[in-house]
Amino acid sequence: MADIIGPARIENIEPPKPDYDVQLESLNQWQIAWRRFKRHRMAIIGSTMFLTMVAIGLVGPFVFQYDPNNIPVPDVKVNAGRPPSLAHLFGETGRLQLDVLTLVINGIRMSLLIGVIASALGAIIGTIVGGIAGYFGGWTDTILMRIVDALLSLPLLFVILAFSQFVGQGTGSWLTITIIFGLFGWLGIARLVRAVILSLREADYVDAARAAGVGDARIIFRHLVPNSLSPIIVATTLGVAGVIIGEAFVSFLGFGVDPSTPTLGNILSGSLEFINQGNWWWAFFPGAAIVIIVLGINFMGDGLRDALDPRARI
Amino acid sequence: MSRYIIRRLIGTIPTLFIVSLLIYAIMQAAPGGPEQKFDQNPKITPEQIAAFRHSWGLDQPIPVQYCRWVGLCNPDGQGLGVFISNNGLPNFLPSFLGGGTNGVLHGDLGYSSTSGSTVISLIAQRVLPTAILAGISLLVWILLALATGILAAVRQYGKADTAITVFNYVGFSFPTFWLGLMLILIFSQDLKILPASGMWNARTVPIFGSTEYWTFFGKNPGGALLDLGSHLILPVVTLVFVNIAGDSRFVRAAMIDSLNQDFVRTARAKGVPERTVIFRHALRNALLPVVTNVAIELPFLFAGAIATETIFSWPGMGLAYITAVRTYDYPVLMGILVITAIFVVIANLLADILYAVVDPRISYG
Numbered sequence: 101m102a103d104i105i106g107p108a109r110i111e112n113i114e115p116p117k118p119d120y121d122v123q124l125e126s127l128n129q130w131q132i133a134w135r136r137f138k139r140h141r142m143a144i145i146g147s148t149m150f151l152t153m154v155a156i157g158l159v160g161p162f163v164f165q166y167d168p169n170n171i172p173v174p175d176v177k178v179n180a181g182r183p184p185s186l187a188h189l190f191g192e193t194g195r196l197q198l199d200v201l202t203l204v205i206n207g208i209r210m211s212l213l214i215g216v217i218a219s220a221l222g223a224i225i226g227t228i229v230g231g232i233a234g235y236f237g238g239w240t241d242t243i244l245m246r247i248v249d250a251l252l253s254l255p256l257l258f259v260i261l262a263f264s265q266f267v268g269q270g271t272g273s274w275l276t277i278t279i280i281f282g283l284f285g286w287l288g289i290a291r292l293v294r295a296v297i298l299s300l301r302e303a304d305y306v307d308a309a310r311a312a313g314v315g316d317a318r319i320i321f322r323h324l325v326p327n328s329l330s331p332i333i334v335a336t337t338l339g340v341a342g343v344i345i346g347e348a349f350v351s352f353l354g355f356g357v358d359p360s361t362p363t364l365g366n367i368l369s370g371s372l373e374f375i376n377q378g379n380w381w382w383a384f385f386p387g388a389a390i391v392i393i394v395l396g397i398n399f400m401g402d403g404l405r406d407a408l409d410p411r412a413r414i
Numbered sequence: 415m416s417r418y419i420i421r422r423l424i425g426t427i428p429t430l431f432i433v434s435l436l437i438y439a440i441m442q443a444a445p446g447g448p449e450q451k452f453d454q455n456p457k458i459t460p461e462q463i464a465a466f467r468h469s470w471g472l473d474q475p476i477p478v479q480y481c482r483w484v485g486l487c488n489p490d491g492q493g494l495g496v497f498i499s500n501n502g503l504p505n506f507l508p509s510f511l512g513g514g515t516n517g518v519l520h521g522d523l524g525y526s527s528t529s530g531s532t533v534i535s536l537i538a539q540r541v542l543p544t545a546i547l548a549g550i551s552l553l554v555w556i557l558l559a560l561a562t563g564i565l566a567a568v569r570q571y572g573k574a575d576t577a578i579t580v581f582n583y584v585g586f587s588f589p590t591f592w593l594g595l596m597l598i599l600i601f602s603q604d605l606k607i608l609p610a611s612g613m614w615n616a617r618t619v620p621i622f623g624s625t626e627y628w629t630f631f632g633k634n635p636g637g638a639l640l641d642l643g644s645h646l647i648l649p650v651v652t653l654v655f656v657n658i659a660g661d662s663r664f665v666r667a668a669m670i671d672s673l674n675q676d677f678v679r680t681a682r683a684k685g686v687p688e689r690t691v692i693f694r695h696a697l698r699n700a701l702l703p704v705v706t707n708v709a710i711e712l713p714f715l716f717a718g719a720i721a722t723e724t725i726f727s728w729p730g731m732g733l734a735y736i737t738a739v740r741t742y743d744y745p746v747l748m749g750i751l752v753i754t755a756i757f758v759v760i761a762n763l764l765a766d767i768l769y770a771v772v773d774p775r776i777s778y779g
Contacts, residue, residue: 250432253758254751258720258735259440262747265739266444269453345589349721352591353736368592380599387592395587 133330136407143403149396153389157212160205181379191381193370200367204385207364211344212393214278214363218347219339221282223332226289230328231320233290234297245294248287256284257346265355274357277350281343289335296328330408334401341397348390364390419767426759433755434518437748438480447472448527451742470527483524483748485517523749528741533749537731539623543613544730547722548715550646551653555715556708559658563665567700568692570670578662586659594652594725601648609645611727622729649726653719657711664707668700675699702773709765712757 127135137143184191190200233244260280268276300306301324309319344364350356351365352372359366364386371382449466452458467473471482471489481487487497488505499505506519516522523533562582566575602610609615613622619641620626631638672678673696681695682688720732727733731750738746 246428246432247436250429250436250755253429253433253755253762254437255720255754258751258754261736262739263440263444266450266742341587348589349591353724355739368595372595375595375599375603378603380603383592383595383599387589387596390589390592391584391587394589395583398583398587 133407137403140403140406142399143407146396146399146401146403149392150400151396153208153393153396154212156205157209160208161202181374181382184381190385191379193374193379193382200382200385203362203367204364204389206362207367207386208389208393210274210357210361210363211347211365211390212340214274214281214347214357215340215344218278218281218285218343219336221279222285222339223289223336224286225282226286227293227325227328227332229286230290230293231297231325234294235301235316235320235324237298237301241294244290248290251284252287256287257349260284260346261350261353261355264350268356268358271358272356274361274363277347277357281346285339285343288339289332292331292335293325293328296331297324300324300327334405334408337397337404338401341394341401344390344393344397415770418770422763422766426763429759430756433759434484434752435480437751437755438483441744441748442476448742448744451528483517485519485522487517489516518752523752524745526738526743526746528738528743533745536734536746537749537753540729540731540734542623543728544719544723544732546642547646547649547653547728547730548719551650551657551719552708552712552715554650555654555658555661558654559661559665560704562658562662564669564692564697566662566666567669567673575666578666582659582662585655588656590652590656590721591725593655594648594722597648597652598725608648610648611725613642613645613729615641615645645726649719649722649728652725653715653722657715661704661707661711665700665704668703669696672696672700702769705772706765706769709761709768712761 181192181197182188188199188201190204192198193200193203229244229248233241263280263284264272264277267280297320306319306323309323314323347356347363348365348368351363352369354369357363357366359369367386368383371379371386374382447467448470449463449472452463452466464473471479474482478487482489486506488499497505499507503511505517508520521534523537525532526536529536562578566578569575598610601608614620614627619638620630627638673692675696678691678696681691686695719728719730720735722728723730723732724736734746735750737743738750
């Protein structure tokens with residue numbers, strides 16, 4: 101037997117050529133999620149809508165070079181403004197006769213900025229609070245979660261409304277209002293993070309980390325929080341839409357950002373006075389911008405949820 | 415079961431306590447105070463402001479202010495005696511047991527700092543309009559959510575399902591106040607068929623809630639209802655359009671879940687007509703989660719009418735809140751927040767209990 105399968109003969113045997121190509125890809129979690137996201141039709145539509153609005157907000161001021169602060173000589177005859185025309189695609193506002201298109205472009209940028217920053221701030225606070233509550237448990241958890249429960253039983257928009265008015269007196273800077281929204285926007289994320297960490301803190305790798313002498317803060321934020329990133333990303337994305345609508349409402353009522361800063365809510369607020377004179381274009385376009393942004397974010401958030409967290413469907 | 419209910423009832427006490435603490439803390443954290451309303455008035459002297467603060471007890475330490483507001487402390491007491499009521503018993507006891515009469519615990523929310531009337535009477539005037547708006551919206555909303563949800567579930571992935579899903583997403587993305595504005599533009603500015611704002615036609619109908627209104631209502635109920643109805647259409651449409659999405663999706667999910675159960679297949683195999691299968695077998699089971707979901711949403715509908723009320727000048731609690739924010743009327747603000755929070759906590763409790771009662775599969779120890 102030994103001389104039949106000699107070493108010389110083995111060298112002569114060529115490995116059989118496969119008649120097909122095997123390509124093994126190893127994909128990490130994010131690449132898999134990105135594949136699922138790309139296949140989600142609604143998510144792609146939503147992202148396109150959202151990114152288009154972002155692009156308009158960023159590039160728009162360079163394409164449509166009207167100065168929003170450039171106030172032409174008001175024409176007494178058309179106090180209520182002019183309807184859309186070729187010179188002013190979205191028409192002119194009443195009184196100061198500003199170009200509505202320019203206002204809306206700047207409003208989109210401001211509103212997106214406020215939405216993204218406030219939502220991110222809420223996510224950070226929520227992750228910290230949820231992480232601490234879930235990891236330490238016991239009394240810390242009870243007290244923190246009781247506070248979350250209590251805050252959730254308040255109508256938060258009411259509270260934000262009062263807070264914005266008392267802090268800014270209706271002329272707060274956009275950053276002030278953003279911070280207020282962030283300070284009241286962490287409750288949902290805190291609950292999410294706590295739930296994930298509660299289920300993971302007894303895992304072996306946490307014990308291993310602790311045995312290796314890793315500190316509590318590092319275990320929470322390096323070992324546990326990354327596992328709850330998926331729900332955090334989804335909630336933060338959807339949160340942007342919530343803040344944009346909320347800010348628009350607060351500013352619309354005149355309690356929010358200083359009226360000279362063009363947020364979508366402020367533009368709507370100004371239009372209210374001229375609605376009776378048939379000045380529909382002033383109110384229509386900023387509101388339509390809000391709807392497109394929010395619809396885009398909601399589609400995108402749903403796609404993200406399906407891609408990142410396929411089990412979490414209602 | 416009763417042990418579970420009692421345990422949950424006791425569990426609400428710390429929550430409500432923390433809620434009261436938070437409301438107070440948030441109002442303290444915001445700069446300014448009730449005296450902020452004199453800010454634009456050059457004739458007011460610092461002495462007058464100090465007198466104003468003293469007369470409202472705002473010169474007291476914050477814990478004392480909170481203690482008085484909640485009703486743990488007796489404002490007439492001195493030193494440690496603040497915890498003792500005028501009857502010589504602990505102040506937090508109910509009045510008929512010898513406790514005090516002041517503070518949230520005893521149903522006293524204080525006085526409005528602008529009009530001077532009690533907060534309770536102010537809110538009481540506003541409850542009925544809000545209840546009418548919220549109640550009718552809720553009715554329309556549940557019926558439509560059920561209808562669209564069932565249709566979408568039965569025709570899952572069909573044309574109707576897609577259309578309803580898109581409609582839900584669009585509705586969900588509308589800012590309430592902008593939708594209201596657009597409806598006013600179309601139906602009252604352009605077409606002039608519906609009133610833009612208010613709850614009654616000021617030219618022909620007396621003020622709602624006054625005795626004149628009810629005598630008018632008694633003489634001409636049809637006309638009064640027609641007037642009320644025409645003012646209700648736009649706010650109700652606004653509220654329903656924006657809020658229906660969540661429940662419609664919820665009903666759809668519950669119905670799909672229920673339609674895939676074994677008992678539905680059994681019913682179909684026995685030859686039960688499809689209509690009976692859907693409404694008798696599947697819907698009954700799908701309703702369980704829907705009922706509790708509605709109970710949880712109820713208070714938010716009540717409070718959520720705020721945006722709608724401001725657009726349509728509907729004289730409810732939302733409008734009262736906005737006015738109070740404008741005039742720095744802290745007692746009214748806190749009163750409305752307290753009442754809404756109590757409403758939310760009770761509704762959550764009811765939802766949990768309801769769920770345990772209607773679903774025999776769930777046992778609570």
